Amino acid sequence: MRQFLASIAEALGAAQWAEPGPAVARLRQLVESLQSFDMTSHRPKGIALMEALRGRSPDADRLLTVLEQERECDDALLVQALGLLDAAGGNESAGVDCAEILAQHRERVLRHLD
DSSP states (O other), X not given: OHHHHHHXXXXXXXXXXXXXXXXHHHHHHHHHHHHHHXXXXXXXXXXXXXXXXXXXXXXXXXXXXXXXXXXXXXXXXXXXXHHHHHHHTTOXXXXXXXXXXXXXXXXXXXXXXX
């Protein structure tokens, strides 16, 4: 996860938002790869861990609920970023918005990983 997030941050620095092209396509590919890795490898492990912890205490259950809600928000941020990437080629504003959303997503995920 950290490697994908670092690659996305690096691609954001190199993206050319003024026109469609390889930088925007590369960023899209990285975001889609992160989503795929998360769904097929990372998330199943997290779900198993959360289920093992559920029911141990009311405090743990509240924390797990918060983490699940934040995870849904993180998923929505990636979907929103991909939508902005569709508009980014030729639209610098959409590119900047996409970069901000991906930075926010990265910060949230790194906080959860820590």
